[in-house]
Amino acid sequence: SAAQRKARRHVRSLTGDFPEVDDRGEEKWPRGDQKTWTSSMRNVFTETSDVTKSIVNHVQTSLARAPYNLDDFGAYQAAALATRDNLIVNWNETQIHFTRKQPKRAYYLSLEFLMGRTLSNALLNLGIQPQTEQSLSSLGFSIEDVLVQERDAALGNGGLGRLAACYLDSSATQELPVWGYGLRYKYGIFMQLIKEEDGSQLEAPDPWLEHQNPWELPRLDVVYEVRFYGSSERLNDGSGRAVWSGGQEVLAVAYDVMIPGYGTRNTNNLRLWESKPKRGFDLQSFNAGDYEHAVEASNSAAAITSVLYPNDHTTFGKELRLKQQYFWTAASLADMMRRFKNMDKPINEFAEYNAIQLNDTHPTLAIVELMRMLVDEEDVPWSQAWTIVTNTFFFTNHTVLPEALEKWPVPLMQHLLPRHLQIIFDIVRRFFLSVEKKFPGDVARLARMSLIEEGFPQQIRMANLAVVASRKVNGVAELHSELVRKNLFPDFVEFFGKSKFSNVTNGVTPRRWLDQCNPALSQLITDTLKLPRDVWLKDLYKLEGLLQHVDDPKLQKSWAAVKRQNKERLAHFVEQMFGLKVDASAMFDVQIKRLHEYKRQTLNILGVIYRYLLLKNMTPEERKKVNKKVVFFAGKAAPGYYVAKLTIRLIVNVSRVINADPDTNQYLSLFFLPDYSVSLAEVLIPAADISQQISTAGTEASGTSNMKFCLSGGLLLGTVDGANIEIAEEVGEDNVFFFGHLTPDVDKLRYEHTYHPVPVEQKCPELAKVLDAVSSNIFGGNGVYEPLLNTVRQGDYYILTDDFDSYIRAVEMVDEAYQDQTEWIKKSIRTTAKMGKFSSDRAIQDYAQEYWNIESSRVSE
Amino acid sequence: SAAQRKARRHVRSLTGDFPEVDDRGEEKWPRGDQKTWTSSMRNVFTETSDVTKSIVNHVQTSLARAPYNLDDFGAYQAAALATRDNLIVNWNETQIHFTRKQPKRAYYLSLEFLMGRTLSNALLNLGIQPQTEQSLSSLGFSIEDVLVQERDAALGNGGLGRLAACYLDSSATQELPVWGYGLRYKYGIFMQLIKEEDGSQLEAPDPWLEHQNPWELPRLDVVYEVRFYGSSERLNDGSGRAVWSGGQEVLAVAYDVMIPGYGTRNTNNLRLWESKPKRGFDLQSFNAGDYEHAVEASNSAAAITSVLYPNDHTTFGKELRLKQQYFWTAASLADMMRRFKNMDKPINEFAEYNAIQLNDTHPTLAIVELMRMLVDEEDVPWSQAWTIVTNTFFFTNHTVLPEALEKWPVPLMQHLLPRHLQIIFDIVRRFFLSVEKKFPGDVARLARMSLIEEGFPQQIRMANLAVVASRKVNGVAELHSELVRKNLFPDFVEFFGKSKFSNVTNGVTPRRWLDQCNPALSQLITDTLKLPRDVWLKDLYKLEGLLQHVDDPKLQKSWAAVKRQNKERLAHFVEQMFGLKVDASAMFDVQIKRLHEYKRQTLNILGVIYRYLLLKNMTPEERKKVNKKVVFFAGKAAPGYYVAKLTIRLIVNVSRVINADPDTNQYLSLFFLPDYSVSLAEVLIPAADISQQISTAGTEASGTSNMKFCLSGGLLLGTVDGANIEIAEEVGEDNVFFFGHLTPDVDKLRYEHTYHPVPVEQKCPELAKVLDAVSSNIFGGNGVYEPLLNTVRQGDYYILTDDFDSYIRAVEMVDEAYQDQTEWIKKSIRTTAKMGKFSSDRAIQDYAQEYWNIESSRVSE
Ligand SMILES: Cc1ncc(COP(=O)(O)O)c(C=O)c1O
Ligand SMILES: Cc1ncc(COP(=O)(O)O)c(C=O)c1O
Structure with missing residues (x-):
């Protein structure tokens, strides 16, 4: 009972503190004169x-x-x-x-939160x-x-981080007890500059905290110690327990970011950890004249949360990254444990009060850390601890790209986290026994399913660990979840059964991605639906009501006017930036996302060049019949990703040539907008007539910008991939522009590329001409683009040679469709109308009900 | 005129911004609706x-x-x-x-501001x-x-820093336009811990900013670039100008500390600079996997204001210390220049609008920096620049101890500040010429007066530079100013004339050092004087009114009661700390200050041991007649000052023996209170019956704690040194306890010690016995104190062997005087009554009128 509760440990900390009650069970006023307090409170x-x-x-x-x-x-x-x-x-x-x-709570562990403004x-x-x-x-x-x-608060690389931000918005709006846990990077994702001289990407630090951050609450009294290195001694008493000691101890300090719900007082918390040395400055060394040494400890601790790794869909393998992951999971779990223990429930009920969502494999060490806490600190027997753990965790996979699957070398783990390596091997041993039991003698299967990949050195497969220890595993769109089951973890599906593997299609928050970034459209929708804004913004399926009005010319006219107005805003923005006039009556065609070969910005820019060459070959009379078009690109490349950076350089230099060509620049212009960010997306998305979502089939797990464009009535030009498929399911195939090979074809095509290569000149002469044009240096570069062009000419892993023709035909269909403006606007309205499914409110309710088993609870006014 | 003023450069920064005026010269409301603004302002x-x-x-x-x-x-x-x-x-x-x-302003440049709470x-x-x-x-x-x-905000070592704090309080209270400029050290003076095992001092960092500092205002928009290293190219155009470029550029960011005046709205500013890298994190290196390099620039910039040098009255000679000095003076001058230029006055009027006080030699580079700015940046001819400079600066000397006179090696200056070295040599050249002219052929004089000391390497004498370039030079008490003229700078007095060398006796603010720390006494004074508190607190000479009531038994009783109450507060504090009972009826005898041989804590502790040995040799009957006494010590030793740290260790171990001795501990007890600070001083000073100010004559420039004790009615046991002399002048010699040799004797005694040494056993047998007792390890230590004892036995630079007997007699006189409590209390009242002179209000008015030529101006209610 409340009266039996232990004395507060953290009297200064809010979370976990209850009012005291008197003998009759009524709350006592804690301190001072109640009337003075309450009459002064705001x-x-x-x-x-x-x-x-x-x-x-x-x-x-x-x-x-x-x-x-x-x-x-x-x-x-x-x-x-x-x-x-x-x-x-x-x-x-x-x-x-x-x-x-004291409800059950859910915790969303994400190394990235791309909050924006x-x-x-x-x-x-x-x-x-x-x-x-x-x-x-x-x-x-x-x-x-x-x-x-x-x-912008830009503590993320892209989709995964922005998804986390949308989910926090929806959790608060749905009045669910959900907290986020992440890291407070001193430097977020780098600022992207474009070098004037050669058009290439330059990275600059992002000192976002320089001018103080009003959106966080430093909680200097919420502090945990996190250990690294040292040694682990097993207690040979049969308990499986060990004592981990020595090494480096670092402090984790909490910074709380307030996450307000929409239309509710509920305001959730995102807790970000900052690393700090346990002892500050080493005065002894300083006085001995050794300044370097005096600041050393301080630096190595502060380094942990100093910078976000600027990679998306690739792994780093750096010790500092592993330190980040452990630092963050250890602090977060210590915090959850403290909160749980404040309730005085038996430790066995941990999973009844806590659900932990692992956003990709980055926080997988949390599994091992919770085992360590339960076994070594709470004295829980191993198998009981394992039951708690496997009921607590949920794992979301975000990619099937092999280069993105995290592995950590065993020797590194041994060095940095000796106790955790012991626990991982203990998990491996027990898991092996159970697989052996079910599939006796199937050595190949054991090797596939093992958490340890043999080799020199051995590596720990974090995804396998996450699957084995989680209650449920999900992908982020139907197709992707299917690929997770079929291609990534088929052995695990066989072993654990199908029901452990499921799907939650991503969603986006309509508050930011419709009402805020496109207020005119939001107002038009409110007027058209004749519903208060806060009703449809909280129940996005209500957008379907627009369908009734699709044929209303007044709506069509207003709809077109809103789009035009958003395009003019963008045109103005671009004019200010580049000093070039932008024709807002032209079609705005937008591809904005991280630069990655699988996302195929290359396909898009090659298509633009193709169009440019066509235009150049036309007579002025012919050109006049062409659909006028402005193409926008934006996105960052990982600093070490050579081909991606080359793609940016090509786009920028093509744009310089095209925009300066008086023959064609009224019909085609091209802009690479530097430093893509949430705020830039908020300007670009509402202004797009069409967006390009053209990843190689089977590579883009879901995508979320596709949803955002559609929500603002921008049509979809895309491959049959990720959430594009579900978008088409909702809006109907005749409202989207699909092209390209399907997922099941891709492996076969790649096989052909390797074993029966056909020269591009033969296979796709139109594309060959485009590649040659680049090679001939009409966009400058003096041969610098060859490595990029060769990714298409040789190997062509992302099947551009196979999809190019189909892509060009699709672009032509888009051009054609745009000629009929009324039909286009109707497609646009229909698209927006069917976006109900893609609200992150729906996604978060999926998680809450099907995974976490938590309930909404409204803070009273 | 106001209308001609240039456009604001720092629109975001407050200081230096004026309201615009309209055509009729009336102020325009700058922005928005005036009524909305004014009705919302608080x-x-x-x-x-x-x-x-x-x-x-x-x-x-x-x-x-x-x-x-x-x-x-x-x-x-x-x-x-x-x-x-x-x-x-x-x-x-x-x-x-x-x-x-737009009045003339004064700037107080001090590397230390010991603000306390x-x-x-x-x-x-x-x-x-x-x-x-x-x-x-x-x-x-x-x-x-x-x-x-x-x-505590403890950005200082001791007297010099606390004086700066008192002067700021008085400047604001006097409504004078005075700003302080200093450094925002991340770590202030170290925390002093006493090791349980052996009683020695242990230093711990002072992370005073850890829990955010409400008393500062970060002004991230007030930023200057400061250069180090690089190279300087003279422009050979006869102008004397040069271009300094390359090297390291560091940012100085302002933090403003509000300094409220007492009984006025006037609230002055103390601007502290924090160093910061110009570019943050080096992302390129980070991405290339070189984390160390990525943070390097960041660290070396942040290092500059990282830590206060914990030395008092000694120099360091460290490059980092020189960097601190230049960083601070350069940022401060740039800031003054910006403020001055906002007024659009001709540059020649700089000295009519700016007075800069150099608190000791630490900011002497400001002289060189202002020359650099005027000559290189403002294009002012050298001789005109020199006139401006020599009219702007004022120099306060704080010590005649040779080890405290700053010198910087020429090669270090060449490396760190190449342009400044050129300017220094230019100053030297011109100064030489003028001395040569006045004293032709006097080579020895030239060598003594030179700003450069010959040797390997050559050294720059900062004090000489400060004297040459300042309008006036002052010492901090009459005796000290006399020594400055006679011993330190006689050649300069001859050259510049006597009037350049003057005196401002230190003062202390009665707000903190009487009203706040001793509220009961403040109340008693108010009641006795029948004057409102704010009258006598702003005109401390009013305390003389107490003299009328000295013989009033009611006042005597109340006076004694106040002292008793303060002693009980201290007794309680000590009991809490040490778990030992303290007898508040005993005499409280206090010596609190930096540990330094010249301050002679050694003399005091040897005297305590002497008393202890006497007590041990008495019969219980005899002991009962002895004046009961509790001796308090507190103070920090510089971490590298071996003998000073040994003194602490001796005091602590003597106290452990004495306090545990049941024969004597009712009559004599001894406490070393760790971590001396302003806040601790505020508890100790009001509780003292007597304070010890026992420096070797001619070594303590002034002292300020002596004034503080007297202000709280604690009598003075001291040598004829520093401000003790003026205190005695005020209160009368029969109200103080003087002892020891006078200043003119000291040099002769030292000569004798070196050339005709007499063994201590012969010269001062009582002292010899005490030294032997320590050597015999009755206070433990196993011979560890020998080096300390040998400073007395051999050389005896601080003339303990000469003063010991006189000291012991003085202590006996104190004991005797204390027996007559009524007479003692009358001495106490008389002492307080005559402290008017020692208000820092008086001192600051001296500066304002005789030096800076600035005027008070009251901010209206
Ligand atoms: C800054 C930023 N990066 C990345 C994304 C995700 O984009 P995509 O789904 O196209 O990968 C978004 C979505 O809006 C975003 O705003
Ligand atoms: C903390 C501190 N240090 C040093 C001093 C200066 O003491 P003294 O004048 O005895 O050197 C004071 C004066 O009160 C002080 O408060």
Whole structure:
């Protein structure tokens, strides 16, 4: 009972603290005079005058400025601080609410959270956007100018990190007790610059914390010790326990990021850990004149959360990356354990109160760490501990690309985490026994299923470990989940049964990806559906109501006008950046995502060159009949990914030639927008007539930008891959433009490329001409693109030679369709109308109900 | 005129921004709707209910806590934040006020500011102490418990740094336009721990910024670049100009600390610089797998302001220390120059608007830097620049100890600051010419006066440079200023004339050192003088009014009661720390200050041992007649100062023996209180019956703790040294206990010690016995103290053998005087009554009028 609860350990920390109760079970006022307290306490400020006062007071005090010297950035800071205060009030209420209720909680462990900007989302979710706009205006500022002052929080590489951010938004909106756990990188994803001289990518650090971050709450009293290295001694008492000691101890300090739900007070928490030396500066060394040594310990600890690894869909194999993973999982589990123990439940009930979602294999060490805590610290027998663990964890796979499957060398693990290696080998041993029992003597199967890959050195297969220890495993779209079952883990499906392997198709939050980034469309939808905005934004299937109005010319006209307006915003943006006029009446064709061979930006740029060469060969009269088009690219390449960086360089240099060609530039222009980010996506997506989602079939697990474009009524030009398939299922195949070979063909084609290669000139002469044009240096480069071109000419792993013709035909169909504007707009409306399924609210409810078994609970007003 | 002013450069920065004026010269409202702004702006909160609301709102938002989980530390944080807001409002007003008025300003450049705690001082100066006490009380907290939660800001070693802090308090209180400039060390003076095993000093880092610092305002938009290394090319155009380029560039970021005046809105600024890499993390190296290199630049920049050098009265000669000095002076001068230029005055008027006080030689590079800026950047001819410089700077010397006079090797200066070395040599050349002219052919004089000391390597004499370039030079007490003229710079006095060399006796702020630390005495004084507290606290000469009441038995009784109460507070504190009972009826005898041979803690501890041995030899009957005494020591030793650390070890081990000796411990006990700090001084000083100020004559420039003790009515046992002399002049020789040889004797005695040494057994048998007792290991140590004892037995540079007998007689006189309690209390009242002169208000007015030529200007209510 509550009265029996142990004394608080962390009196300073909020989470896990309950009010005391008196003899009659009523809550006691904890401290001081209750009336003084309650009459002084504030709530969320919703009146414009209160908002204004709060902003002005932050200008005066927090910023120490005056109206005399306040610029847009200062106004942003003050508005952010005023909004932060509101968020914290709700955040606090939410934490107290769930601490009292003691529900089962879910934890989303993700190494990446690509949050983007916060202010406008916070204003939307708090419901004080109009008041704040009004208040800024009377203080002499426009809210648009103020909002763009915010620097993106870019703690992620791309889809996986942005998905985590959408899921947090939906969890809070659904009033679910879900926390995120991640790392507070001092430097997020690098800033991408384009070198003037040669058009290539240059990386610059992203010091996003430089100007203080109003959206986090440092919780310097929430601190855990994390150990590395040292040695592990097994206690030979049959318990399986061991003592791990020595090595390096590092502190994990919590920073809490408030995650407001939409249309609710519920405000969840994203806890990010920062690493810190256990002892600061080594004064002894300093006084002995050895400054270097004095800061050494400090540096090596701070290094852990210093920088996000800028790789997407590849692994690094670096010790520092493994340190990040362990640091983060150890701190997060210690925190969950503390919270659980505050409830005084028996340890065996851990899995009844905690569900942990592993976002890809990055947090797989959490499995081993929980085993270690249970066995070594909580004295739980191994098999009981294993039961707890296998009921606690859930694993999401995000890719079937072989280069993206994490493996860690056994010697590295031995060095860095000696106790964890012992536990992994203990898991391996027991798992082997059970497989042996089911499939006696099947040595090949054992080798395939083992958590250890033989070789020099041996490697630990993190995905296999995650599968073995998780309650459920899911892919992120139907096709992908099927590939996970069939290609990646068929042995495990046979062993554990089909029901362990399932699917949750990704989703995106309609708050950010429709209402915020496309307010005009949101308003048109509200007007058309005749439903309050907060109804359809929380139940996105309601968009289907648009279908009734597809043929309404008034809607069509307004719909087209909204798109045009968004295109003009983008055109203006691009004009400011490049000093070039952009024709907003042309079709806007957009491909924005990480640069990766599997995503085939190469196919797109080769298609653009093809189009350019065609145009060049036309008479001026012929050209006039061509569909005018502006092509946009944006995306970062991993700094060490040579071919991807070459692709950027090609795109930039092609754009310089095309945009400067007076023969053709009214009909075709091309832009590579540097430094792709969430905020840039928010400008590009609403302005697209069509988006390109053209990955080699079977490689893109889901994609989420495809959903975002469709939500804004941008049509889909794509392969039969990932979530494209489900989008087509929803909107109907005649509203999308599909092309290319299907997944089952790909392996066969690759086999042919290797064993019966056909020269590209023979196989796809149109493509050959394009490649030759690049080789002839009409876009400059002096042969620099050959390695890129050779990926197509030789091997062609991503089957461009097989798909090129089909791609060109599809692009022609798009051109043709665009000629009939009314039909196009109808396709656009139909597309938006069927996006209900792709709300992250649906996805998160899938997780909550089918996986985590947690329940919504609303914080009262 | 205002209308001609140039466009703002730093629109974001407050300082130096003016309101625009319209055609009729009236101020225009700068932005937005004036009524909305002004009706939303806040002022200082003085109503208890507003104070409470502000505290509660900070608990809710800034701390994200609730009454359920608020401890004393949280209450401190919230109260501090609420107070900070008030300070900022006044600070802002003050900056705007002086920006509009454009008065001449004075800048106090000090490498050390030993601020101590801020909250209680801020409450006192804002006049909201009672309201805050009341408000905390109704929220369930006692203000005493809350105040002690604050960690000292300890950015200083001792006297020099604390003096700077007192001067800032007085400048603000006197409504003078004075700013401080210093460094924001990440680690202040080390924490002193005493090892349990052997009683020796252990140093631990002081991570004072760990829990965020409410008393500073990060001004991330006030940033300057500072260059190191590189090369300097003279422009051979006869202008003397040069171009300095290459090397390392580091950023200086401003942090502003608000300095509230007492009884005024005026709130001055202390600007502290933090170093920061110009470019953050080196991503290229990181991606190439070279993490070490990636953080290298970042570390070497951050290193500059990482740690305060923990030496007092000695020099280091470390490159990093020179980097600190240049970094700080360069950033500060750039900041002053920007502020000056905002006024659009001709550069020749620089010295009419700026006075710069050099606190010791540490900022001497400022002289060279201003020459560089004027000559190289502002294109001012050399001789004109030199006129500006020599009218701008003022130099305070703080010591005549040879080991404390700064010198920098020429090769180091050449490497780190090549341009500055050129300028120094240019100064030398011109100065030589003028000396040659006045004293033709006097080569020995030239060598003595040179800024360069010959040798291998050559060294730059910073004190000589400071003297040559300053308008005035002062020492810090009459005797010291005399020694500066007679012993240190006689050649310069002859050359420049006497009037350049003057004196400003140090002072202490009565706000902190009487009202705050000794509130009962403050109240008694107010009651006795029948004057409002804020009158006599701002005009400390008013204390003389106490003399009228010296013979009033009621006052005597109350006076004694206050002292007793303060002694009981200290006794309680010590009991808590050591678990030993302390008899508050005994005499409390206190020596607290840096450990240094010249301060002669050794003399004191040897005297204590002498007394202990006497007591041991007495019969119990005899002992009963002895004056009961508790001796307190506190102070830090520089980590590399072997003899000073040995002294601590001896004191601690003597105390362990004495306090455990049942024969004597009712009559004599001894405590070494670890980690001496401003806050500890605030507890010790009001509780002292007598303080020991026993430096070798001619070594302690002034001392300030002597003034603080006297202000709290603690009598003075001391040598005829430093400010002791002026204290005696004020209170009369019969109210102090003087002993020992006088300054003029010391050199002769030292000569004798070297050339005609007499064994201590012969010269001072009483002392010899004490030394032998220590050697016999009755306090343990196994011979470890021999090096310390040998400093007395051999050479005896600090003339303990000469002063010991006189010291012992003086201690006996103190014992005797204490027997007559009424007479003692009268001495105590007389002492306090005559402390008017030692207010830092007087000292700062001296500077303002006789040196800086600046005027007070009150910010209106
Ligand atoms: C910055 C950023 N990166 C990556 C993605 C994911 O894009 P895709 O689904 O095309 O891989 C998004 C989605 O909007 C994004 O905003
Ligand atoms: C912490 C601290 N250090 C040093 C000093 C200066 O002491 P003294 O004048 O005895 O050298 C003071 C004065 O109060 C102090 O508070």
